[in-house]
Amino acid sequence: MGSLGPYQRKHKIGVVGSGNWGTAIAKIIAENAASNSDIFEEKVEMWVFEENVEITKDSPHYSSSLQGTQKLTEVINHTNENVKYLPGIRLPANLHANPSLEDAVKDCTLLVFNLPHQFILKSCESIKGKILPYARGISCIKGVDVNEEGISLFSETIGRILGIYCGALSGANIANEVAKEKWSETTVAYDPPHMDSKAPTPQRSPSSSQVELVQFQHKDTSGQMSKTKLQALPSDYPPIDHVTLKALFHRPYFHVRVIHDVAGTSISGALKNVVALAAGWVEGMGWGDNAKAAVMRVGLLEMVRFGDTFFGATINQATFTEESAGVADLITSCSGGRNFRSAKHSVERNLPIEEIEKLELNGQSLQGTLTAHDVNKFLKKQGMEEQFPLFTAVYRILEGRMQVSEIPGYIER
Numbered sequence: 001m002g003s004l005g006p007y008q009r010k011h012k013i014g015v016v017g018s019g020n021w022g023t024a025i026a027k028i029i030a031e032n033a034a035s036n037s038d039i040f041e042e043k044v045e046m047w048v049f050e051e052n053v054e055i056t057k058d059s060p061h062y063s064s065s066l067q068g069t070q071k072l073t074e075v076i077n078h079t080n081e082n083v084k085y086l087p088g089i090r091l092p093a094n095l096h097a098n099p100s101l102e103d104a105v106k107d108c109t110l111l112v113f114n115l116p117h118q119f120i121l122k123s124c125e126s127i128k129g130k131i132l133p134y135a136r137g138i139s140c141i142k143g144v145d146v147n148e149e150g151i152s153l154f155s156e157t158i159g160r161i162l163g164i165y166c167g168a169l170s171g172a173n174i175a176n177e178v179a180k181e182k183w184s185e186t187t188v189a190y191d192p193p194h195m196d197s198k199a200p201t202p203q204r205s206p207s208s209s210q211v212e213l214v215q216f217q218h219k220d221t222s223g224q225m226s227k228t229k230l231q232a233l234p235s236d237y238p239p240i241d242h243v244t245l246k247a248l249f250h251r252p253y254f255h256v257r258v259i260h261d262v263a264g265t266s267i268s269g270a271l272k273n274v275v276a277l278a279a280g281w282v283e284g285m286g287w288g289d290n291a292k293a294a295v296m297r298v299g300l301l302e303m304v305r306f307g308d309t310f311f312g313a314t315i316n317q318a319t320f321t322e323e324s325a326g327v328a329d330l331i332t333s334c335s336g337g338r339n340f341r342s343a344k345h346s347v348e349r350n351l352p353i354e355e356i357e358k359l360e361l362n363g364q365s366l367q368g369t370l371t372a373h374d375v376n377k378f379l380k381k382q383g384m385e386e387q388f389p390l391f392t393a394v395y396r397i398l399e400g401r402m403q404v405s406e407i408p409g410y411i412e413r
């Protein structure tokens, strides 16, 4: 390790986000940057949305120099621990918490986006034109972007705002388990236009040094095409392909399969959060495992139908059943995810789920509640609520217009 091989430059990595999953994925990336120093710069930047944290006498890091009100970034850099969003996990020393988003992404060739989805648009707008034009992205976000024009994957939205190509990472990945290095699998989906290596090839010979511009097109369901000029990665960098992405994310405890289906990977990650709410409610009612399995069965069918109906041309249905991003994520999320647990507790404690989120998650953010609203807004516009009875029931229960006890009758059709 340490030799640059045929390439003169290394990839600099920036992680946009530092919540529960954001920090866990940054830990993985920093570990891999250190052990693949022929491809990656060792120092990894992680953008932290700055906030104050209280270091009290009960904190394991309490000392004469670290006490009272402190900036989260300073605590992370001082202790190598994200005491707020991933407590108890030691982070690699080459991971740098940075309160400036602009500074964290500066000169990065690879950007990994890992924020609750409601914050992504504003964050991307703030760095538009301030990143390398030939950077590439990976979105770890579980959600869909619904706007006036239709529905987009967050990988597409990020790509459109920043003028870059962006793939996706999603899988059965409860962050706290991954951070504790308990074995899991994930799916990385990456399928850029021809200028980036399309097949998972180990070839690494430098190609022409010319910078080429091509049109990259992505479309939403209203049929609109938007074009992004995609700039080729200079040939003195190792190519950003399936091999490089595997080197970035794969760990002995985090097994990566790299595929081409970005839409299937992203859609399943977003929609399983809606199903997990229903699973949590059913569990909270004390109805047992059979009832939860019924909700998951219908949920999976609706996930596949949604992908097929609205992203049909680009999606590979096998992703839902064969990859970690599909049914495996549905299973883990309906067993121990935050959406599942919060929904369960909201029934058990007879409190709105938003209140459970505030009481129990210490600043972490549920994505299923927001996605249920986003998905319903979109389905309503298409006149298709009835074709997705579970998604519609989840939305109506959140709105207080339906009871959990009505789920079995409503989804049986």
Ligand SMILES: NC(=O)C1=CN([C@@H]2O[C@H](COP(=O)(O)OP(=O)(O)OC[C@H]3O[C@@H](n4cnc5c(N)ncnc54)[C@H](O)[C@@H]3O)[C@@H](O)[C@H]2O)C=CC1
Pocket: 017, 018, 019, 020, 021, 022, 023, 048, 049, 050, 085, 114, 115, 116, 117, 119, 123, 140, 141, 142, 143, 173, 174, 175, 176, 363, 364, 365, 366, 367
């Ligand atoms: N936590 C998990 O187990 C997993 C989460 N995911 C997905 O990863 C994405 C990120 O989730 P987490 O990292 O867990 O986040 P989180 O749920 O821990 O959210 C907290 C994060 O949001 C940030 N934040 C709060 N207000 C903000 C603002 N105004 N602007 C920007 N950031 C702000 C906080 O600084 C903190 O970093 C989500 O889409 C989630 O569904 C995916 C797999 C596992």
Ligand SMILES: O=C(CO)COP(=O)(O)O
Pocket: 142, 171, 172, 173, 174, 175, 273, 276, 329, 332, 333, 336, 337, 338, 339, 340, 366, 367
């Ligand atoms: O996506 C997840 C596991 O893969 C985590 O889901 P929650 O956000 O419900 O915890």
